[in-house]
Amino acid sequence: MNPYSKELTIACLAVQRAAILTRDLLSIVDKGALEKADLSPVTVGDFATQALLISALHYNFPSDHFVGEESADELRKKPALLKRVWELVRNTHLDDADEVFLPHPSSLDDMLRLIDLGGAGQGGREGRTWVLDPIDGTATFIQGQQYAINLALLVRGEQQLGVIGCPNLPATPGTIEETRVDTDGHGCLLSAIKGHGAYIRLMTTGMLSPATLIQKHANSVKVEDIKVTECTTTSSMVLSLHREVFDRLGAAWPGTDLWSSLMKYVALTIGGCNVNVRIVKSQSYKSCIWDHAGGQLIFEEVGGKVTDINGKHIDFGLGRQMSANFGLVCAPANLHAQILKVVQEVIAAEPHMVAP
Incomplete structure (x- = not known):
């Protein structure tokens, strides 16, 4: 058995569930965009995804730490936005997967607390830290182009596990293009455990599909x-x-x-x-x-x-x-x-x- 096998399974399922949420948002013209202090666009999807990811990981690994891009400060200032995020979080489920290991936040206050576990997280070299970007490429997400949901596990500051969900990535990507998106499926998920290779699988709305090993290819390029x-x-x-x-x-x-x-x-x-x-x-x-x-x-x-x-x-x-x-x-x-x-x-x- 690979090390971190439980962590990998939970992380992949959590990212897949978050991908469902973001894909549902793609059909909405107004995605609740606002401007953060650094002027980068953020949507309800960023907040809701961070809440779902941390909720699943914190339940399964309660001693672990988190570093996430978002904090819940803006949600506390904007009740309408907070309501939209809460509705998204509580109504997003995997179709046929046993979600007992992927709990939702128990209340609105619990959701804010979970988001802030990431937003206030400082990382460092001690223990285990989950690093997450709920939606990387928010600007292209808003346009229905390529974006990623990212999770990484650091142990004493070193990468041990990585999971990237790409909800708009076609099953046979070839050359990846912003505007060439998956209209038939649910995108792809890449993952790796240090020293055990990288894998790709199709995302679904339920249980994880089989993963395929990506052959090593980048060490022999001319x-x-x-x-x-x-x-x-x-x-x-x-x-x-x-x-x-x-x-x-x-x-x-x-x-x-x-x-x-x-x-x-x-x-x-x-x-x-x-x-x-x-x-x-x-x-x-x-x-x-x-x-x-x-x-x-x-x-x-x-x-x-x-x-x-x-x-x-x-x-x-x-x-x-x-x-x-x-x-x-x-x-x-x-x-x-x-x-x-x-x-x-x-x-x-x-x-x-x-x-x-």
Whole structure:
């Protein structure tokens, strides 16, 4: 039996149930969007998904900690929004699965408390911490495009398990595209336990479907076979330097354009892509751990390697952000050193870029 087998089953079922909730919302024109303090869009789906995920995990693993993107502060200020979230949470069920291990919040106050277990969570190196992004890619979710529901288990700050639900991902994704969505099924779910490979299964509205091992493929890519995944609408990255990196490598840029950070890891794993680079504009910019934990593990389990642009291991044990790391290089293990060298050369040639 694999380690963390119970954790994997509960996590997959919890993500699958949350996927039902988000898919139901896709048919609603007004998804309850509002603006958070950081001006990113958030919907009732973010709050409701976080409540459902933490409710299932906290029941089964009551000593574990949580780090989630959302807090319940806005819900307490907006009674109408709170009512909509509560209705979604209590009315979302798996069709034919035994939900005794996936309880719902017992009351409205309990729901707020569960959401805040994630929002107030600080992470760190002690014990076990579940990291979750209820909807990664909220902007594309609102448009009915690709988005992800992310869960990762950290043990003493290290990734041990990752689950990514992709409700709009077709059963045979090929090259992943924002607008090519699953209209016949319920999307796909990727998962991995450290050292035990990465798997994919179709999502359902009930019990888990069988999982298929994803063959290791990212450790034997040739330079001429580099395929990039990028986000060309980001304001935090230096896209001109990204282009320069791939021009030097002879690779087409921008390649597959995806908004969601987690969907990029999905593309690296099964979507025909194999390299993603992030050169950030400011040293003060630090990525949130829920945008990367779990996704990196899944990519590594098919032969990928992930470091920052200094070649440092990604440290998820320092709180809610990857505060010890600067930028990102995700690449096939056999090409990572070569690509990292080019990234560092491109940065060094730019006088306005201060080496981190």
